[in-house]
Amino acid sequence: MMLQAPWRGNVVADRLARRELVRHKGRSALIIALVMLPVMVVCALGMLAAQEKQDFAARQYGAATAKVEKLQYWDGKCQQSDLTSASCTDSTIQDGEKSPAPDWSAVGSLPQQQVPEVQAGQTVTVEGVTMDTTLAVVDLTSPHAAERWAVEPSVVPGAHEVLTTKELATRLNLRTGSQVTVGDSTYTVAGLVRTDEYGVGIVVAPEHPLARTAAASSRAVRTVFLYGDEPTLGQVQQLNKAGLGISTREAFDHMQGSDTQAVSLQALLLVVLVLATLLTSTIVGAAFAIGIRQQRRNLALLGATGAPGRTLQGVVVRQGLWLGLVGSLLGAVAGVAWGWAGVRWLNAADSGLPQPLRIPWLLLPLAILVGTASAVVAAWLPARRIASQDVMTSVRSAEASQTEARLPKAGLVLATLGLLAGLVGPRLWPSGGGRHPGTVPVETIVGPAAICVFLLFLASLFMIPWLLDRLGRRARGPLAWRMALRDGARNRSRATATVAASMAIASLAGALLVANQSMGQTDLDHYQYTSRVGVGSASSATSNTMTPQLWQRTSQVIQQVMPVAASAVVREPQVCDSSVPMGPACTNALMVQGDEVCNDRGGCSSSSNGVSVYEPGYFRVLTGRDATAEEKSLLARGGVLVSDGLPHGDAVQVVAWDPAKAGAKESVTVPAKGIGQVGQVALMDEATLTELATKAAIKDTFTFFDTGIDPTQAQVDQLSHELSKAGLGNLASVSVEQGPNSSYLTTQKWFALASAVLMLVVAALAGALALRDARDAHTSLAAIGASTATLRGMAAVQTMVAVGLGSLLGLLVGAVPMVLMVLSSMGGVSLGIPWGWLLSLLVVIPLVASGIAFLAVRPPAARAVRVD
Numbered sequence: 001m002m003l004q005a006p007w008r009g010n011v012v013a014d015r016l017a018r019r020e021l022v023r024h025k026g027r028s029a030l031i032i033a034l035v036m037l038p039v040m041v042v043c044a045l046g047m048l049a050a051q052e053k054q055d056f057a058a059r060q061y062g063a064a065t066a067k068v069e070k071l072q073y074w075d076g077k078c079q080q081s082d083l084t085s086a087s088c089t090d091s092t093i094q095d096g097e098k099s100p101a102p103d104w105s106a107v108g109s110l111p112q113q114q115v116p117e118v119q120a121g122q123t124v125t126v127e128g129v130t131m132d133t134t135l136a137v138v139d140l141t142s143p144h145a146a147e148r149w150a151v152e153p154s155v156v157p158g159a160h161e162v163l164t165t166k167e168l169a170t171r172l173n174l175r176t177g178s179q180v181t182v183g184d185s186t187y188t189v190a191g192l193v194r195t196d197e198y199g200v201g202i203v204v205a206p207e208h209p210l211a212r213t214a215a216a217s218s219r220a221v222r223t224v225f226l227y228g229d230e231p232t233l234g235q236v237q238q239l240n241k242a243g244l245g246i247s248t249r250e251a252f253d254h255m256q257g258s259d260t261q262a263v264s265l266q267a268l269l270l271v272v273l274v275l276a277t278l279l280t281s282t283i284v285g286a287a288f289a290i291g292i293r294q295q296r297r298n299l300a301l302l303g304a305t306g307a308p309g310r311t312l313q314g315v316v317v318r319q320g321l322w323l324g325l326v327g328s329l330l331g332a333v334a335g336v337a338w339g340w341a342g343v344r345w346l347n348a349a350d351s352g353l354p355q356p357l358r359i360p361w362l363l364l365p366l367a368i369l370v371g372t373a374s375a376v377v378a379a380w381l382p383a384r385r386i387a388s389q390d391v392m393t394s395v396r397s398a399e400a401s402q403t404e405a406r407l408p409k410a411g412l413v414l415a416t417l418g419l420l421a422g423l424v425g426p427r428l429w430p431s432g433g434g435r436h437p438g439t440v441p442v443e444t445i446v447g448p449a450a451i452c453v454f455l456l457f458l459a460s461l462f463m464i465p466w467l468l469d470r471l472g473r474r475a476r477g478p479l480a481w482r483m484a485l486r487d488g489a490r491n492r493s494r495a496t497a498t499v500a501a502s503m504a505i506a507s508l509a510g511a512l513l514v515a516n517q518s519m520g521q522t523d524l525d526h527y528q529y530t531s532r533v534g535v536g537s538a539s540s541a542t543s544n545t546m547t548p549q550l551w552q553r554t555s556q557v558i559q560q561v562m563p564v565a566a567s568a569v570v571r572e573p574q575v576c577d578s579s580v581p582m583g584p585a586c587t588n589a590l591m592v593q594g595d596e597v598c599n600d601r602g603g604c605s606s607s608s609n610g611v612s613v614y615e616p617g618y619f620r621v622l623t624g625r626d627a628t629a630e631e632k633s634l635l636a637r638g639g640v641l642v643s644d645g646l647p648h649g650d651a652v653q654v655v656a657w658d659p660a661k662a663g664a665k666e667s668v669t670v671p672a673k674g675i676g677q678v679g680q681v682a683l684m685d686e687a688t689l690t691e692l693a694t695k696a697a698i699k700d701t702f703t704f705f706d707t708g709i710d711p712t713q714a715q716v717d718q719l720s721h722e723l724s725k726a727g728l729g730n731l732a733s734v735s736v737e738q739g740p741n742s743s744y745l746t747t748q749k750w751f752a753l754a755s756a757v758l759m760l761v762v763a764a765l766a767g768a769l770a771l772r773d774a775r776d777a778h779t780s781l782a783a784i785g786a787s788t789a790t791l792r793g794m795a796a797v798q799t800m801v802a803v804g805l806g807s808l809l810g811l812l813v814g815a816v817p818m819v820l821m822v823l824s825s826m827g828g829v830s831l832g833i834p835w836g837w838l839l840s841l842l843v844v845i846p847l848v849a850s851g852i853a854f855l856a857v858r859p860p861a862a863r864a865v866r867v868d
Contacts, residue, residue, distance in 0.1 A: 013314030016302075021319060027772065028323060034501070034765045035327025036334065039371040041508065041758065043335025046363040048342050059196040059353070061249040062147030064115070064225040068107055071245035074099045079240045083231075084252060086245025102243030104222065110235060112228035115142050116206075119221045120214035124201060125181040126172045128725045133168060133201030135182070137211040140203075144227065149203065150194040150353055156205055161190035167351040168201035171717065182210060196352045282461070282504035316379045324375020328368040336364070405469035405492065411462030418455030421448045422820030449821040456816060457507065460809045464499050465492045467805060480793025487777065488798060494770055498802040499809070501766040502759065506810025509755030509841060513834050514818040516751050520744030521832030527740035529645055531679040532624060534707045536736035537570075551703050554734065557726050558705070561719040562736075567705040568618035572610065573689055573696035588612075589696035590689065592682040593653040593667070594646040609646050611654065613698060614683040621706045622678045631673060639671035641683040648672050654684075656692050668692065679737070711736050752837040756845060763803045763849040770802070771795055771857060795857040800850035807842050 021028045061067060071080065072087035081089045107114065122135040138149055140156050153176075157163050162182060164174050169192055174180060178189045182202055193203045204210045214220055226246075236246050302312060340357060347354040425448025472489020475482040488495040531537065538554050555564055576586040588610035612618075614635055619627050631641055642648050652672040675683075690698070716736055723734055782791060815838065822831045 013311050014318050016315045017318035017322065020315065021322060027769070030765050030769050031323050032327040032330065034762070034769075035324055035371055035375055036331035037758070037761060037765075038504070039328050039331025039367050040335040040338065042367045042370075043332050043360070043364060044338040044342065046360040046367075047336065047339025047358070049360075058147070060252060062144055062225070064144070064147075064227055064249065065112065065229065066226045066231050066246050066248040068110075068224040068226065068239060068244050068246050070099075070102050070222070071240060071243050072099075074102070074240075074243045074245075076100050076243075079237065080245050082251065083236070083246065083248045086247050088245075100243055104242075104244070106239055106242035106244060107224050109238070110226065110231070112226040112231070115139060115144050115225045115227070117223045117225070118211070118214050119197075119200065119223075120217040121219055122182055122202060122210075122214070124168070124172070126174065126178070129172065129721045131172075131720070134197075134199045135202045135204065135210060135214050136195075136197065136200045137206055137208070137214050138203055139206055141205075144225070148195060148197070148353070152192045152194065155191045157187075157190045157203075157208065159207075159209060160187055162187040162208075162210070163191050163193045163203040164189050165193050165195060165201050165203065165351065170351065183213065185209070194351060194353055282457075282500050313380060313384055317376055320375040320377075320379025321372065324372040324379075325368075327375070328371030331371060332364050332368050335367070404473075405466045408462040408466055411459045411466075414455045414459035414462065418452045418459060419816075419820075421455060422452035422817055422824070425449075425451065426821075426824040448824075449817050452817040452820060453507075453511075453813070456813045460503060460813055461500060464496045464503075464805070464809070468492050468495050468499070471801065471805075478793070480790050481797050483781075483790070484794040484797035485801065487794070488801060491777075495798070495802055498766045498770045499806040501762050502803045502806025503810035503813065504806075505755075505759050505762045506807040506841070507814035508810075509751075509759060510811035510814025510838065511818050512751050512755065512814075513748070513837050514815045514822075514832070516744050516748055517832035517834045518818065518822050518829050519832075520748065521830040523744060524740045525830045529643075529677045529679050529737060529739075530735065531681070531704070531737045532622060532677065532706075533737050533739040534709055534711060535621060535678075535704060536707065536734060537702045537704050538734045539702045547700075553726070554703075554723070555705070557722050558719060558734070560722055562707045562709060562711055562715055565706045565708040566617070566621050567703055568615065568621045569700050570618060570702040570704060571613040571615070571686075571698050572701045573693035574699045574701070575693075575696050586699075589656060589693040590684075591655045592640055592642055592646065592648075592672075593655055595648055595652075607646060608655070609642060609680045609682040611640065611682045611684050611689060612701075613686045613689055614641065618704065619675075619683065621704045622681060623675055624706070631675070634671055634673050635683070635685040635688075637671065638685070638688045639673065641675045642672050643678045643681045644674040644676055645679065646682070648674065654692060656694075707736065711738055713738065713741075748834060748837065752834075752841070756841060759803075759807065759841065759845045760849060763799070763845065764852065767799045767802070767849065767853055770798070771853070792854050792857055796850040796854035799853035800846045803849045804842075804846035807845055811838055811842060 066083075069086040072085075073091035074088055075092045078088035078091045080087060116139075118137040119134050122133060124131055124133050138145060140149065140151060151163060162180065164180065169175065169189075172180075174189055176189055176191055179186055180189055181187075195203075202210070230248060230250065231246055239246055302315075336359060343355060343357055469489045469492065472485045472487075475485035536558075538551065538558075551567070555567065558564055573589040574586045575589040590611035591608040592611060594607045594609070614627075616626065635641065640652060640654060642652065650671060651669050653667045653669055655667045686698070716738060719734065719736070815833070819831065819833065822829045
């Protein structure tokens with residue numbers, strides 16, 4: 001007997017596999033598309049996640065090692081205690097006192113390369129509209145300038161030119177060639193600058209005439225960036241003696257490493273990527289589980305002619321290899337293209353430094369490997385089953401009989417373990433840092449959340465056949481409905497694959513929507529209100545006093561843009577410092593100290609609000625209501641009404657500043673009560689306030705007004721322009737609270753739309769494969785008299801049930817771990833569940849997919865078919 005060489009069997013299997021792929025181009029294209037889709041999603045998400053990495057140190061320092069600034073609170077001898085900020089901690093300087101001038105010549109003795117920058121306040125006027133901004137003096141010819149300043153086009157402004165930031169250009173409708181008045185002179189805009197420096201509007205070179213004006217300003221802020229070696233302790237001490245402080249990039253990086261919200265975002269992204277990996281494996285596996293069923297007759301014929309099982313499996317596995325590799329490569333290329341387009345769109349919409357294109361080189365080969373391996377494994381499993389199946393059954397293309405599905409105990413166990421991992425895991429997971437009472441470090445949530453996702457996903461896969469069997473055995477209703485459900489129960493392997501594919505993409509959609517909504521809710525919860533929404537404040541552009549005559553003129557301009565339903569003058573206890581060079585600087589003499597708030601790393605901070613006199617009209621403008629009897633009683637007892645934005649209990653400390661005692665501060669504890677989110681406000685009875693602030697004079701300061709509407713950004717901009725044109729100050733003189741405007745919530749609809757498109761595409765591709773596989777069964781039904789409407793109805797019901805069940809399980813698998821993770825953060829991230837979007841996806845996608853199937857399917861013509 002002549003033995004066949006093993007390699008010849010491989011060659012035959014490879015030839016047959018390629019021939020089968022060419023012969024069934026439509027089926028191959030569908031499988032490639034299903035493989036391509038999840039790989040594309042993973043790669044695109046990876047690229048966008050890489051751009052979202054917040055490198056705060058790069059924004060602050062560029063590539064500099066350190067930066068030198070004026071030492072805050074320098075009293076002539078104090079030293080800075082750390083290198084995170086240039087400030088003294090043991091200073092004897094009190095609030096309102098002036099520090100000695102620093103000696104900038106000390107910087108010249110440092111050996112590091114030095115790049116200086118200067119920033120100073122400046123006014124800008126365009127077509128009668130005046131606003132305050134910051135002028136930055138930057139050496140744009142330095143090779144390090146591009147790290148923090150991106151000029152479009154790349155030019156250095158001449159003596160009669162300036163550069164404007166993109167943010168200022170957007171607000172004032174400026175472009176290259178526009179005329180702008182800076183101070184007393186008019187300049188031409190030579191280009192636009194993109195930067196992450198807050199408040200900067202105009203940029204010039206050191207040789208520019210405006211640079212000399214900025215340097216001579218008493219309020220100029222000078223910074224020297226150092227490039228090279230880390231500063232030594234001796235160099236730091238030398239600078240401190242000259243009134244200069246130094247902060248290093250390394251210390252700043254270490255401080256930012258404990259940012260809870262950044263870690264929370266990384267945790268959410270990691271769990272989403274875990275879901276995306278499961279999505280890739282499941283959809284690819286589902287595609288082959290359906291596609292390979294259509295080859296069982298041909299494979300059985302090969303087996304009947306004597307082909308060994310290894311060759312049969314090799315034919316199918318090689319199909320999986322080729323289709324998986326092609327689909328994964330196309331998906332990676334498409335993902336990079338979509339990611340690149342997304343980065344370009346984000347850069348065009350943002351006014352900050354453009355994010356460089358970061359290609360996730362580690363993720364790309366991993367995604368290709370996962371996609372290809374999933375296709376190979378998904379092809380091998382059914383091929384092995386077909387190779388061991390009865391030959392005559394396979395030749396007749398009939399399903400082997402399937403017994404009643406039992407409740408999968410393994411699925412219940414996995415679901416229980418997954419929920420326990422999400423609920424208890426964060427408290428048991430080892431933490432690199434110390435724990436603090438009542439908190440859970442956010443880093444400890446990532447591992448349990450990923451385990452929860454994985455276990456719930458596997459549990460759902462185990463539960464799908466049992467759910468399909470229950471639906472089929474309890475089918476009621478019209479004929480098409482009953483036949484479709486029973487066919488799904490009888491051919492569970494085909495229906496399970498379709499449900500699994502829909503579940504995979506829906507789980508990613510559920511995770512993304514809950515994660516995005518939670519981050520948006522976190523923005524809302526952390527938003528600091530300046531007042532109630534629709535309430536504004538007005539003050540003089542030159543002082544803190546708003547006279548009745550000035551308010552009358554100002555209110556007339558305001559009412560041209562938005563209504564003024566009510567207004568009230570704010571009265572505050574003021575103490576003034578006449579030693580300030582620019583004139584007396586007045587400030588509030590009473591401050592309410594909020595409770596100390598600590599994060600999960602042990603860092604604690606507190607805030608304070610200025611105290612003003614309670615008056616019924618002012619209270620009504622602030623809160624939109626009259627004070628209650630309880631609130632009036634508390635004021636009469638010497639208490640204080642505070643905004644809910646200030647952390648407080650039933651009592652707070654009120655701190656009084658006495659300039660006659662070298663700025664000494666005295667405090668007293670008084671009862672307190674919250675009055676809602678009304679900004680940085682605290683109200684006291686005038687008699688109590690006068691008793692506490694004995695050295696202060698009660699003066700009229702701001703004027704608060706209630707518009708009674710939710711103002712838009714366009715209205716606020718128009719109001720600012722109208723006030724400037726009327727000669728009533730600049731943008732800082734009038735402000736109106738618009739409320740939070742979270743970018744996460746703004747983009748939620750785009751996430752939902754993208755999720756809907758992906759779910760429909762997967763449903764269409766998986767449904768098309770499933771309907772191709774069910775064509776013989778539909779032909780048999782047509783042969784015994786089933787009408788076209790019944791067959792179309794069967795296709796529609798099968799699609800709706802498969803997509804609906806997959807969407808329900810997927811949204812739960814994606815959303816539940818996210819909810820558990822957010823709850824376990826104990827304040828790190830706020831919980832936000834987009835019920836409307838989730839329910840819309842759950843209802844609309846199955847209905848639309850069902851409608852498409854009903855209209856697009858072409859029932860087979862009736863013909864004689866052997867059914868024995």
